Structures are given as structure tokens and as C-alpha cells.
Amino acid sequence: CVSQLDQLPTVETTSESVYTSVENYKSVLAKLYASYAVGGNEKGDGNADMASPTAAYGYLRSYFNLQEIPTDEVIYTWAGGDNLVDIQYMRWGASDTWVSSMYYRIYYTIAICNEFLRNAGDDKIAGFSEAEQQEIRVFAAEARFLRTLAYSHAMDLFGHVPFVTENDQVSAFFPPRITRAELFDYVETELKAIETILPEPFANEYGRASRAAAWTLLAKNYLNASVYTGTERNADCITYCNKVIGSGFALEADYGKLFNADNDRRTQNEIIFPIQSDAAKTTTWGGMTYLVNGPILGSMNSPDYGVTSGWQSIRTLREFVALFPDTTGEVDRRGAFWTDGQTLDVDDPSSSSQGYTIVKYTNLNDDGSYTTDDGLVNTDFPLFRLADVYLMYAEATVRGGAGGDAATALGYVNQLRERAYGNTGGNIGAAALTLDFLLAERGRELFWECVRRTDLIRFGRFTGDDYLWQWKGGTVEGSATDARFDLYPIPATDLAANPNLIQHTGY
């Protein structure tokens, strides 16, 4: 009878039986990638990965909310009900829901990557054939890439954070704290270590990371190195931008096609690494569903964007509108604002008719047709794309990075301008290629791609009073904010759970 006390699940699998086939390894790897895309194991984030309801919205929605909503690019209608008021007004605290959602989503992803790596060591895979072992080694390199991606976000958003690797066991222990600079070194070392194991650019399957993804991440971190470590690494940024640019990527001719439902096809040219979405098979109410449906509001007709009904939630602010030569998109096609029935100024953030919105992401196929299911979309999120690499090259060069060539930088920038204008009318001369111009151009080119907060911080304009936009600091005309908001706080819950952690100054 005592043996009856061993009851094992029958629907689920135990870890011993999972790591017995390459197929299963690949299924776990698929989850590591999917962790960035969806919040659960069933439709629309169902059977949630994490218990916290906001964590169920997933990585991308949390990342967008932290990177975009407190900036000049977004004013959000449901800030009250979605608990985004403090994020919008840049006055969040250590108990903020979305801060917590992002933080724990990052560490969830790190934890499942670690779990995979614990089971992908040479001792664990010794029973497989050499070809299979080789395949699993590539999987493991991808798991390390995904982990460095999560750690890079941790470094950028939270600074000094807890540090766990596959060498730790799953249990109640207190992970050590790692400083932002130490984490920078760790991520750099890891990315350089897997650089040669990952497949060559374009050589991996669609959706999986190649060397180019690792290089782009290195370039991004180098560009922001002075924020992370106090030391400029512009020359390294240029080196890795060159690796990406030299490996065969090219700009997509039609800017709009980078953000539509067929944008999985752009991985053959411009998109280096996507977070996928599929209306039938990779489904989430966060992620791209949020970014396609969110800005559809007022007099817009949702089927024109490939969905059934707008969410009336994401709008933008007049300071961002002012970056463009006009609001119609006729001059710079990237600036096609929806102004019908909308005011430019925002007196009441919760009124969806205040503030222009802008069409960036759609669920339309190249030919204008679409398939949706209750508003779910097929559009991928272009996490890394060549335009960003061009702008990083240009910025690192203007910042004086060794190895950068000013003429090449200008050429890259003008390629983007030509695509936006449809002609050379928007091209600039060498004198105009200033840091201020580049920040504005990054806004025009990369808005709503989750880079704005990082960019504003690198330029010293996120907090303080150098740059004000409506509702910054919670006032209509915008007001100065404290420098502590350049970092998100360590959530109070983890601070309480892990005595090794230290809260950032000011929180």
C-alpha cells in the first residue's frame, strides 16, 4: 500500500522523459523562443506560463509598455484600468504592476533557458549520435543567445540585477546580485562565445537566431555601453554593425511591408531577428495583437488594417508628430498620422479622440488581403532589423567611434531617407548628420519598435527637463522628472525575497 503514495502525472511529462529525443529538445527550444511571443501554452496566452495575470500578457507587451509608454511616442487610453498611469506619467514605484511583469517575465525566460542548458551539457547528451549532439549544441547556443537577450533587457531596464545560470539548481536559494557593468561583461562574453557556434546569417531556420542576431545584440549593447558601464564602446559597435551589414542584409524597398502580416518574408533582406506572431498557431492578446489593434480608434475602419475591431488605446503625442515634416505621410511616408476626429493636443489622456494615432503595424498581407481570428494577427515583431544597424553605425561614427566612416554613415542614413520619401528630397548633407538629427531619425524610423526609452536615456533626454512632452511627469504640458527613472526599480517583491539585492538610489 505504501507504494500507492507514488502518484505520477499521466497527462504531463516529467523531466526525465523529456530529454530523451532531439525532437523534445527542439520542442523545449521552441518554448524558449515562444517565451518572447506568447504568455501561455494555449490559445491567447491561455494556460499561462506565470501565475500573475499581467505576466500572462507576455514579454512583448510588457517590453513595449516600459520602452514606449513613458516616452513621447505614446499616450494610452486605458492607463487607469490597465494600471499604466504611473508608467505613463513617469512616477512608478517598486510595486508597479508592469515593472514587475517585465522583470519576472525576463527572469522566467532566463530560468527556462537555464533549465534547457542544464539538460544540454555534453554529459547529458552523450547518448545521442554525433549528428544529434551537434544539433543539440546549436540549440544550446541559441538558448544562450535568448538568455543574453533577456539579460540585456534586464541590464537596460533594471541595471543591477540578480544573476542565475544553468549552474544553479531549481530551488529556494538567493541568487547573487550582479552590477550593470559586470552583467555587460557577462553578456559580451557569452555572445562572443556563441558567435561561432550559431549558424551563419540566413543559414538557420526561419525564426531561429543566427550569428547576425548575436552581432546585432552586441552592437546595441556597445552603443549603450557608456550608460551601462560608463565607458564608450563605439568602435566595437561599428565592428559588429559592419559584420551584420557585410553579411548580405539589404533594405526592404517598401517601409510598410516591414510591419505587415507578410513581414516574415523580410527576413531574407532586412529583418534580422523577429518575435513571431500567427493568428492561428502563435496566438497572444499581448504582443503584436496589441500593437496592431491598439492604435485603431475613432473613425478608423478596423478591416482596413486586417482586424475586426479597434482597441482605441494607443495614440501619440504632439512632440512626436513634430518630428515629421507633415502629418499626412505624403512627404515622409513613415509619418502617416490618423487625424480625422482626433485633436493634436491631449488634455485628457483617457479620451481616445485626443492625440493623433499612426499606422505602423497592420495585419494585411502584401496583396491587401488578411486573415484574422477575433483580431489575432500574423504580423511579426521586427526586434532587430538592418535600418537600426545602419542608424547605430551612423551614431557610433558621429560619436567618434574608431573605424567608422562619416561618408558611409551618411550614405546609410540617406538610404533610409530615400525609402521614406520615395525620392532623394529628404536626403541630408554631412553637416546635418548630428546626434540630434539621429535621435529624431531614430524616432521617425524606429517608433513603436521598443527602442525609444533606451535612445532617450542615451541622449540624456528621458528624465530631467531637457526634453518635455505632454504628460511627462503627469502634467498637461510636461514637467521635469527625477533621474532615478532612468532605471526601473527592482520590484519590491524580489527585494523582499532575495536579501542579496539592493534597490537603486531614489526608490
Added chain:
Amino acid sequence: QQQQQLTVQGTVRDDQGTPLAGVGIAVAGTVAQAVTDAEGRYRITVPAGAHQLVFSSIGYLTQTVEADRQQIDVVLLPSSQDLEEVVVVGYGSQTKKDLTGSVANVASKDFNAGLVGSAEQLINGKASGVQVMSNSGSPTAGSTIRIRGGASLSASNDPLIVLDGVPLENGGISGNGSNFMSLINPNDIESMTILKDASATAIYGSRASNGVVLITTKKGTTGTLRIGFSSVLSMQQQQKVADMLSPQRFEQVIQEQGTAAQQTLLGGQRTDWVGQVFQSAFGTDNNVSLSGSVTNAVPFRASVGFFDQQGTLRTDRTDRVTGALSLSPTFFDAHLTLNLNVKGALNNNRFANTDAIWSAVAFNPTQPVHSGSEAFGGFYESLDNAGVPATGANLNPVGLLEQETHKSRVGRSTGNLDIDYKFHFLPALKAHVTLGYDYAHGEGENRIPASAANAYTVGGSFNEYAQNTQNRLLTAYLNYTAPLENSSLEVTAGYDFQYWSAKSPSVIYFNEAGDVQSTAMASDQRHTLLSVYGRINYQYGGRYLVTATIRRDGTSRFSPENRWGTFPSLALAWRLSEEDFLSGSHTLSDLKLRASYGVTGQQDGIGNYGYLSIYNRGDDFAQYRFGESFYRVLRPSVYVYDLRWETTRAFNYGIDFGLWGNRITGAVEYYTRKTHDLLANVSVPAGTNFDQTATTNVGNIESRGFEFQVNATPISRETLTWEVGFNATQQHTRVTNLSMVEDDKSVGSYVGPWVSGRGIQILTTGYEPNMFYVYKQVYDEQGKPLENVYADLNGDGIINESDLYRYESPAAEWFLGFNTQLTYKRWTVGTTLRANVGNYVFNNTKMDLGAWETLQYVPFALNNLHSDFLNTGFRARQYYSDYYVENASFLRMENITLGYDVGRIAGSARLRLGAIVQNVFVQSKYTGNDPEMPNGFDSTFYPRPRTYSLSVNLQF
């Protein structure tokens, strides 16, 4: 004038009309005595000068009658507090006078009357330390039972329910998730015993921390065949939901304060949406029972019940057919006794979509129910530019009810075979075996047509679900009573094995066209519990009582290293009233002091496989694409290998007393309780597990409480009896640790219903659990709350989350219960009242609907506003303002009953009639409509109806 000697005769019956044999009749002031025969008849001669007859029998209230005529028939009422009364305890029974623990027993005669859908409602308000709260006004919603408030935080706080010796599984079954108790017909229940302190519960070991409710069902009797029929017919009246603006006032407010665009959304109608979704509901409960004995050797009882109740929310309905059979034959000179109980229930439910309540409360009252067009089932909906219901707009509440079908069917059978054997060579040694089972099957379906606004985007929706649960039990124990001089020793030792499983196939969600929309995974949950236990009862001289128990449990829910736990208890009692210095007292008829200490465990409310590293496979909708193929994912689940028992150590001190021949009886209790290794779902250090939180053993809570109960029979006369019962409970709980970190400085963890992205309540070390975590509202001189103006509690000049404070909790400090019954001749009138003092409720209905921004979520629709908006003028919702945390102390009249005993109507048939009103009134300062809210959170609550019933009871 000198009175003559008188011969009096008559029959003595109980309140059911059964003749009572062996009733003693004495003539007051004389030595004359008589005893009733088997038919309850007596005959006695009253000497000259004597005036009164005194009727007495064990288990019944003594009655004094004027001896002024020759024929005197007497009805004796059972005494609720008789010391010889046998009370079922865990693995056996004891007489009341020998109890050492804190045990409350409510017999069927004291049960709440009226339309009672579920067993726990029978004892609501009847015993100290026991709280029963119906989860809503829906007949399918069930209740929450708490004994001494529960001992846990995030593991279960539900007591263990033991039905005729078979511990039932917590939770329920698909199709009847929250109302599982309702599958036991309340009419089949003989008594309910509540074990409160650790000495009484520790014999149930690892499941005993939250108290134990023992349910004993009615059994067969020897004697002639008896047939009983009872019927209750009831009408439920809907109560108010929320104080919203009237259509006229709404229109006026929009005209005065709305924008031109908002004014165009006024529809010119006057629709009472709440009236459209609620109704007067009818219910009936009919029962037939037969009891007697087969060939005078096998006592049996068989019963059939039919219960049917509509909800006040239209389309809400439940019905239930129950059957029960009990056989209790004895063999070999009563050395072998069998007890076979089989019960079955078939339950059909139709669940209304309760979203319709919020929707009805908030729907624009100037718009019509029907649009006049065919679209969306003809129901008026708020359409957007594309001509479809706008995302985020309130859906037509009538459509939500009428277009949707949510049905379930549940079958359940429970049963047990008890075998009791007194050894022939040693009758003091008894063996007992129980084989028990509880099987249930639930299935149901949900259907929403493609025309419904709620599902038009997916082309309708349809799904079916099912679940099978099994619970099997083997109990075997030996019981030995040593006949010692002037003392007694009883020893019990036993073994239990119990197995549970719950299986459900995966669920596939289709649209109307039959396309798969989504899936939910199958589930197969099993666990086992293996136990050995023992108990020693020792009494010396009827004065000194000792009970010691020990139980050792092994559970499949923990790893082999952690799965065994030991749970001891010790209780002492001293019956002072048996001491020489008190035994002569006329006032004090009983006095007993009790003290106990015990350790109990907890392992319910956590997963079955929480210690195992498990991988979950994603379904087709959560795949990830590599190349041209989509891959189904495998995901590791959170686990804690080191999971172990949550243990509670509790002290209990009690005094039982009886005055004036136990005309007044009562008990006073005080307890302290400390729960260690709390199974709490807490934040684990980020990165160490596969979730933000994990259920693990951290933290401690402490509670203490005071309970008082008194029952009195101030009048006990031939034609008039008056009984009164009162109970009071005071409780206080505090979290003493909630972290793996020694020095826990955290603000705590949010719990409770979600408000704007987080739980409105908080668990913090050093505080009461579940306190509301809110801002302190600032008011102007007129007492009007100022929007977004809160007290700067930490004085740093900024109002932010550091200024949140812990303000009150939903738990009442005092629970009071009062019941009384007056019987005059054939009439009986009774009432039960309950009161809670010091409980607080967050009025989320008022918060959510009482601000201007709620008026409009989308440009295409308006919502109605709470009338409190006229007081506050709030533009934005004040999510965390303590303005909405209200004192919800209340006094509720649970029921008032009027009964009339028609008496013998034909042959041996006796008829009783009753009229009952339930939920008669609630007195409270709370501004919402019902102060008794689950979790202290009022969010367009399904109102508990007032119920009017008529009952008929026939006995043959």
C-alpha cells in the same frame, strides 16, 4: 374545598408524533411514579392535594403539567444539550458529558428551515466559531464554510467534511464546481457535528487544521413502518443590485455635463435593465421517506427528494433528484452490526452568464432592449464604424442571458458499508471497518450562437466538458473498553487508506461552423493518503477525563523524504460538578473545565504533483515556427521538491456549564493557534524557479479567539415552551512571517480581487491578513471626498505608493448568532438572527461606476453611472481610495418561521404546516446592497434573494 384523588391517563409522544416508551411520570411533591409503555401510554393516580405531573426522559426536556383532568397527552421536546446525548466524533462516538474537546453538535430539529439548497446552510448561525456564507444569490453558487476562520493563507481554509465516516474531497466537479455539498440532500441529514479544537480534530491529522464537519445521515429505526412526506414551495424575490442613476436623471446629467458627441448617444428610451434580467424565482423541495424494518430484523430508511430552484437572474436554474438508502441489520446477538448507506444525486444546472449583472447595472438606460434589426439576435448593441459591436462596449445584458446556453449535468453517488463486530470472546473489544466511496460524473456544454454580440467575432462558440471523480476509502480500527473499577479506559487504533482521482478529457472549443477555436488540456489528478491513528480516552470517577490522540499520515503530494507527518494531541477535562463540594448544588447542574493541545496538518489546496519537475506540452495555438514547420512547445512547470506539511499547533481552553437542571447550558472557549511552515504561494527569488511565485512552506500566522454559546429553555410547560440560543465568536488573526528571508521588510504581497492591475488586499508580516491596501482619502469641509487628494502618510511631499496604508480587513471581529423558538399549543414561531461586527467591504461597484470616466469607454457607447457620482463628482475612478472601504457590520434576520401542528388528520397521519421567510432583513450602515461579501469585495454582486416558503409535512 378538598380535592379528590384523580386518575390521569394519556400518551406521551415526541415532536415527530412517535410514542415514547419509558418516560418517567412523577407527581410533584409525592412519591407516586409511573412509566410509559411501548405505545407511550401511562396511567397514574394523583393523590389528593397534589397538582402537577412531571414528565421526564433522557434526551428530552422535562415537562411539568397541571394535573387538572383525566386525559393528559404530552409532547416531549428533545433537549439539545442533554449530557447523555451521544455525539459522533472522529472514528467513534462519545456522550456529551465525556467530551474533552471543543465540539458543537447541531441536530436536525435545530436546523434552519425553509428552502435549503445545501447542507451547510442548515447550521448557519447555530454554532459559535462556525461561519457559513452563501457565495451569491445564485442557486448554483454554493457557500463558504469557515471554522474559527481557517488556519491557512493560500492553502485551503475549507474544513474537512466527513459524510458518514467518509472524508470528502475538497472542491467539486466540472459542472458543479462550487456547490458540491448540494448533492447531499439536506433532508437526509440527522445531525452535523463540528470539531473545532485540535484535540477533537487531530485524529484526522493532515487535513484537520481548518476543523472538521461530521455529517451523519438519517438511519432506519426498529418498529412500525413510518412514511414521511414533506414539501416546500417557495418564491424568491430579487433584491436591489446597485444605486444607479434613473433613466431620467442619467439623461439630465448627460445633457448638463456631457459633450455633444455623448448627447447623441442618448436613445430616448426608459429601460429598466436590472428589471429586464431579474425575475421572481420559484423553487420547490419535495421529499418522501420510508423507515422501519424489514421482517423486524433489518432497520432501513429509504428516501427520495426532488429539489428545483430558479435563480432570480433569468435563465439561472438548478434541479436535483436525490435518493438515499440505509440498511442497518444486526447479527449474532447484536455482535455484528452492518450499516449500509448509499446515496445518489442527479443534478441539472443551467448557469446564467452573470456578466449580465454588471452589464444591466451599467447599460445605457436610454437605449432599448431590441434594436428592431435582425443583427445580433435583434438585441440593441453599441456598434462601431464598421457596424459591429465596438470592442470594449458594454454588451446587451438581455442578449447575454437569452442568447447563451450554459448547462451541466452531474451525477454523484456516495456510500459506505460499516461493519462493527463485538468479539464473542471479549465483547469489550470491537472491530470496525468502513468501505466508502464517492464517485461523481459531471458534464456540460456552453453554446453561444454566431449572431450573439458576445461571440460574433469568432462565429459563435461551442464546447463540451466532462469530469470523473473518484474517492475510495478503507478505514479499519479496533476499539477496546477496559472495565476498570471507578474509571474507564477506551483505546482505539486504526488504519486508513484513501485514494482520490479526478480526470477530465481535453476540451475543444468550436465555432458555429465547427472550426476548432482553441483547446484546453486534459487533466488527470490523483493522490493518496495513508494513515495510522490511535486514541485513548480515560476517565476517573466521572470527574477526570483525558483524551490523547495520535495520527501518522503519508501523502502522495510530497516527496518520499517529506511525505510522513505525525499529529498528536492531548486533552484534559475536569467535571467539577461531580465533585462532592458541588454535587449538592441546585443551581449548578453541570460544570466542566477543559484544556487541550494538539498539532494538525494541512495539505489541501495545493497541487497534487507540486514536488515533481513536470513539463507541460503546449497546444496547437501556442506553437512556434522554425523554418516552414510549427513546433508544439514543452514547458517546465514550477516545482518545489522540498514541499512539506503545513502544521498548526493549537491550545484550547473551555468551560461547559449547566444551570437549574440544565435548563440553561452553555460553553465558553478560548483558543490560540499558530500555523508554521505555511503552504503559501509567495514570491520566490527571481530566476530560481519557473514562475514569479511558488507554493512553498514559508511563514507563520497566529490566531486567537473567544467563543461563547448558551442555550436556555426559560419556559417549559404543557402548552408553552420557549427556547433561546445565543452564540458569540471573536476572532483575531495576524501574519507573523511571510518570507524566506529572516528580516522581512517587504510591504507584503497583494491578494484578493484584482483592482486596476493588482489585488486590493495585502498580506504583510505583523498585520491581520487580507487588509485593504489603500490611500487615505482627504475630504473638503463639507465632507466631500477630493479627487486624487490623499494623505501624505509618509510626509515626503509626494503622494505615491509609499503612502498606501493597511486599512481594516474583510474579517469580522465578532460573529453573533441568536435563535429562539416559542411553542404554544399547536403553534410554533421561531427566528434565527446573525450579526457580524467589524467586517469591512470594498465597494467596488461604487468605485467602478461612480466616476465620470466610466460613462464612456468607447466613442460608440455610454454607460450608466452610480448615483454616488452626484456626491463626489469624481472624473477618474479612485481605485485605491479608502473612501470605498466601508464598515459592513450587519444584523441579518436569517429566517422567521411559523409552524402549526394540525395533528392527526386521518388514521395515523399527522400533518404539520409551516410558513417561512428567509433573509428577512439586513440592517447595516454599508451603502451597498448586501454587507456580506465574499472576500469583502462588492462588485455587482448577484443579490441574495428574500425567500417566502410554505411547507407541508405529513407523517404516517
